[in-house]
Amino acid sequence: MKIQQLSAEQACASLHSTPAGLSGSEARGRLLEYGPNHVEEIRAEHLAVTFIREFTHFFALILWLAAALAFIAEWNDPGQGMATLGFAIIGVILVNGAFSFWQEYRAQNAVAALRDLLPHQVKAMRDGAVKQVPAADLVPGDVILLEGGDAIPADCRLLESFGVRVNIATVTGESLPKARGADSTEESEALHSRNVLLAGTTLVSGEARALVFATGMRSEFGKIAHLTQTEGEAASPLQREIARLSRLIALLSLLLGAAFFLIGQFLGLPFWLNFIFAIGIIVANVPEGLLPTVTLALAMAAQRMAKRNALVRHLPAVETLGSTTVICTDKTGTLTQNRMSVKQLFFSETFRAPDDLAGQPPPHTATFFETALYCHNLKEVLLEGKTVLLGDPLEIALVKMARATAAPRGGFERFDEIPFDADRKRLSLLYRTPDGAMLYCKGAPETVLPLCRDMDGNGAIQPLDKQRLERLRQAQEAMAEQGLRVLALACRRIPPDCGRDEWERELTLCGLAGLEDPPRPEVPAAIARCRAAGIKVIMVTGDHPHTARAIARAIGLAQQPVVIGGTELQRMSQTQLQLALDAPEIIFARVGADQKLRIVQALKQKGEIVAATGDGVNDAPALKAADIGISMGLSGTDVAKESADMILVDDNFDSIVAAIEEGRAVFENIRKFLTYILTSNVPELVPYLAFALLKIPLPLTIVQILAVDLGTDMLPALALGAEKPGADVMEKPPRPRTERLLNWPLLLRAYLFLGLLEAAAAMAAFFYVLRGGGWQYGQALDAGNPLYLQATTACLSAIIVMQVVNVFLCRHPSESVFRFSLFGNRLLLTGIALEFALILLIAYTPWGNHWFGTSPISAATWLFILPFAGVMLALEELRKALVRHTGSR
DSSP states (O other): OOGGGSOHHHHHHHTTOOTTOBOHHHHHHHHHHHOOSSOOOSSOOOHHHHHHHTTSSHHHHHHHHHHHHHHHHHHHSTTSSHHHHHHHHHHHHHHHHHHHHHHHTTTTTHHHHHHHTSOSEEEEEETTEEEEEEGGGOOTTOEEEEETTOBOOSEEEEEEEEEEEEEOHHHHOOOSOEEOOSSOOOOSOGGGOTTEEOTTOEEEEEEEEEEEEEOGGGSHHHHHHHHHHHSOOOOOHHHHHHHHHHHHHHHHHHHHHHHHHHHHHHHTOOHHHHHHHHHHHHHHHSOTTHHHHHHHHHHHHHHHHHHTTEEESSTHHHHHHHTOOEEEEOSTTTTBOSOOEEEEEEETTEEEOHHHHTTOOOGGGHHHHHHHHHSOOOEEEEETTEEEEESOHHHHHHHHHHHHHSOOOSOOEEEEEEOOOTTTOEEEEEEEETTEEEEEEEEOHHHHGGGEEEEEETTEEEEOOHHHHHHHHHHHHHHHHTTOEEEEEEEEEOOTTOOGGGTTSSEEEEEEEEEEOOBOTTHHHHHHHHHHTTOEEEEEOSSOHHHHHHHHHHTTSOSSOEEEEHHHHHHOOHHHHHHHTTSSSEEEESOOHHHHHHHHHHHHHTTOOEEEEEOSGGGHHHHHHSSEEEEETTTOOHHHHHHOSEEETTOOHHHHHHHHHHHHHHHHHHHHHHHHHHHTHHHHHHHHHHHHHSOOOOSSOHHHHHHIIIIITHHHHHHHHTOOOOTTGGGSOOOOTTOOSSOHHHHHHIIIIIHHHHHHHHHHHHHHHHHHTTOOTTOOOOTTOHHHHHHHHHHHHHHHHHHHHHHHHTTOSSSOGGGSOTTSOHHHHHHHHHHHHHHHHHHHSHHHHHHHTOOOOOHHHHHHHHHHHHHHHHHHHHHHHHHHHHTOO
């Protein structure tokens, strides 16, 4: 038998203990056997390993190889600028790696937050006496003493209890305190047993003596910690795409470098000259600025999301949001306002609206409004000069309704209570009144009605017979169908000789109150946007199925949904659950947090990209299992926030949809600046081909390539990453999982169209300066020749001018450049200004001339370059018009 099914004496005997606890020596022996009572880290990766990993991923290894080759080339032929190249590439690796490590070093504080929930000291019986013992030293068989306000240090079986109520929200998600007692139970699950206290929960009231039976990772709390840590974080779609892109670029660069090295050998180039040439080919094809640009673009998107009340903790989550196909959302506070109001009343066998009674209640309803007014545990505080009520939103709604309807009588003094808990589902308060001692009770109808002997009907007390009970149940169901939470209100006069056990007997029913938590006004529009965007929204709530269905209809989430309760879900196999999830409209009601994890896992197995919301410790595994875990900022626990990828500052569903909109824009924006960056690879590569094949001076040096990749291109590329979402971004379905970031249309446009146009302009400018200076084909020019320096400067300047035009062309793959406002993206204008400022510094300052091997060029050279930019603009506009005409991109 399980420990909760045993009597207190049998439970002690099963653990070889006694009600007086263990001896000190026995406790020390068990500590060695069972280990400390704390949450352990499972296979935690050392920070040093995490740090090194940021500098050794595939793309970083390519850059390390490029830097190493540059240093080898500098060693063989000093003074060619290869050392500068090597150091610049290392700088890129270090900056990007450090930034990524900082993002990773959020340090999975979920474990630390879990540990903080456990107490540090506890009163335990050792050697027959009460001693203060470190909570970490508790072992199975220890007997501990607890009182109201104490945190439970381990899973315990109650031996003695006096008025014990426990807040178990941190483990099961249930927000209301539950009563606990020492009697044995037939319950098979310790998690739901009335005589078990769970580690990480809190004793709200009462006193207890309890027997420890599970510590550390063996406790229910430890199991949650284990799930939180071992539920692996799969790579985001963007991370997978960047990895794939890295491999493609690496393969392309190495193949081209090797191919042209062989061509150079065939043409008889000296080995080291040929080797430097091959390095140039590799460097020209590796977009060194890609990783920092992607990282910064994600960071900027995260900032935009923060302005829309969504705080992103992990940068890749920004883009993953845009891939979301299913949102599993809580109801209370996310879809609704978590602001209760009384919508309907039922007394004297009649439905009434509170607004109709304001200031003039029927005379026979006095006890109804007195019960609503006085049966609560609210606090009145002065806040910013106003008196406000603090406490349960439901109680606040009832008190406000009562105050607005009936003038309160004076002379009421509270002197006792029978507290609410999740088992009783009712609260009773006792007052001294001008009419004598009165008990006011409110709670769930199913727990209050059985205690009632009669009811107040039209000013006369009437017996509560079967017919009246049936009409009350019909009224309750009618309210529930409207999505209202129904409470029964009752009262009785307490005779002087009435014992506490008899207080809640022979009550008089005053009536029923239907309260609503209205939907957030912006949610229906957000749901509609999700539907237009092809995103399925599934409500996962602990509320009653009737309430969940009514709210779903009110917000446009579903009209005829399939509603699956927690009990039904528990009976389903994995296959049955996955088939049930095919329903176009589905709601899960009366569902626990562990079942939420199962729903998320089933959706992922179906190939969905899942975003899931949660706020409790028990939600942490589901948040980590989801592709995007979303914690509530207002109501969420620290553990839920640390396990999430995103935190909703306002707990609002609309903020999730806004974040998805930003996430979708990120994918398109990355494609935009990827096109922009890859385009410049071609005019950087062609000069090396011309140098090797045409026996001409090298038109563009490696340092100048770096000036483009890590200098002039960076801010414009980042500006493309900061483009606002298009008006139609939420009118398309989520992109298929098979859709690639780097696809053939993008490659063909960048390499074989825009890139070739830029290469033509760059080579033309190079030859324009050489011919103007009297150069003849076959004539050798050394690296310090003024004419050669001017020619390479012209080549570099042409690339930058063409890239200025290209940044506008890349704002959309098919829409005209003139469709977009020039001032719609101010960062773009800043980037262009910086591009021109950098090329002017490089070309016209002694510092720039020294470091980049340049020389000032004439105004005529600039005028020669400009028409190429106009031709590029015209040809790309023609291509876009043809694409729009054919209806494809």
